[in-house]
Amino acid sequence: MSLTDEKFECFKIDIQDKIAHIILNRPEKMNSLPISFWSDLPRIINEIDHDALARVIVISSTGKHFSAGMDLSVFSDAENARNEENPKTDPGRKKGSFYKGLLKLQETFNCIDNSRIPVLMAIQGGCIGGAVDFASASDMRYCTEDAFFCIQEINIGMTADVGTFPRLPHLLPMGLVKELAFTGRRMFSNEAKDCGLVNNVFPNYDDMMKEVMKIAKEISKKSPLAIWGSKEAINYTRGRTIEEGLNQIAMWQAGMYNPQVDMKEALGAQIEKKDPEFEDLYPIKKGFGLL
Template identity: 50%
Template sequence: MSNISNYKSLTVEVSNKIAHIKLNRPDAFNSMNLDFWQEFPTVIHDINNESAARVIVISSTGKHFCAGMDLSVFTQSEQDTTMELGRKHEQLRRTVLRLQECFNVLEKARMPILMAIQGGCIGGAVDLVSAADCRYCTSDAFFSIEETKLAMTADLGTLQRLPKLISMGLVKELAYTGRRMPAQEAKDAGLVNSVYDVQESMLTAVMAIATDIAARSPLAVTGCKEMINYARDHSVADSLNYMSVWQSGMFQPQNDMMETFKAKAKNRPPEFDDLAPIDNSKVL
């Protein structure tokens, strides 16, 4: 990837087909400042478009995973006080949509996204992790939909995605009260896959899972992600129909499947081609 070390709010390392993105503002509890909102979707787009990795792990630094939206985002926003009210509100709507897209990229990425969460996962951070494929956390982690404490409604995906991950009643309780949901409750509710004692053991386990994913056919894995996300938002009948369309076009047994048979016969790991890069500059 180009400009891999030129980020202010993140660090990025790509190794063994795994991209590891770290939120890197520990002194500010990794709150999401203006740099984050510009850099984070760019990093995800670059990895996806360049097929730079087969799986993305997102972790953090310091005591807390992320304290949510940095207050500087609110104080630095410029509004034209002379603008007609309807147009001002239409502009605000487009701003919200742009911020939502910063997390939508996680679902649109062709490779799985794994979140490794320690300490607090607060406000906008819940929007972030809700858009991932899998979540893992430490025993000291907690999740809090803080927006009602600020007299606002969460607007970047938590209220839309979380009800597909845990029970509707629990989502409503968390959103209405803003209370903290501790790690074990998050595990029992199905929000996180596993809970680990400390961050080091969590990252070791998550990287092992990422290694397993990276060893599979990337075409098969992206097919799983596409189908599971589609099924979440559509009926069983529609999802089965889309599955038949996907399989008729993407399933090529003479390639990746045959490679698995050859590798097993020779007692070696299979070798798969990466997904093709996406070149948005080409029309055809």
């Protein structure tokens, strides 16, 4: 069964013209993120990436709000599991298990960083709690005028723990991140645009989706190998020196760059005044048959 034919609790998938559109589709639940989300998202993105099904991913949602964050069922299921435990359970082993479980949860959004292809996110209404972790992992963000962002965790007595704090300081000034984290206030679309959290703001959902798909289409026409190399180089610079970044891109060029392939195609297309036709990335082989 193809990915687009599968039935997911949270998602609808559409792949056309080298663009994969992942749609959060629980509007009646404000697109909150239940347990299935945390395993389905990496599976979907990894399959699109590993099988080279698209060159760009767009993530959006249905309904009034992008996402209300972690579904309350995730917390209640965890609490029920704790209540059912043997009271003689060793605290060290119990906490160690929780630690490894949280690391597994954090891996959900790492798939976006690790994907070879760009991930664009279109946000309307509320982007709350775990949805901020989600959004901060994407490569580019766009929103509607009615959008707002809220680190909701502080308002329910906890610390955001699945990606907001490692990623948001690379997108916003540190003092602003701390203000949002300590107060739990809402950052509205105009402020999000001014500080660079989103690339652009649109009057409504339809205008936003039209423009985001236009950008995705433009990206899909570029060399997918050059796009992958650019994403790798940009992400690599986080927490590293300029010298380290230069060395990384030099190694990439030495290993993956071939002027007789994509550059030749790009320059030839310019001379002939036509769109270049680049080869797709190859699927990532599994197991030991890598060659």
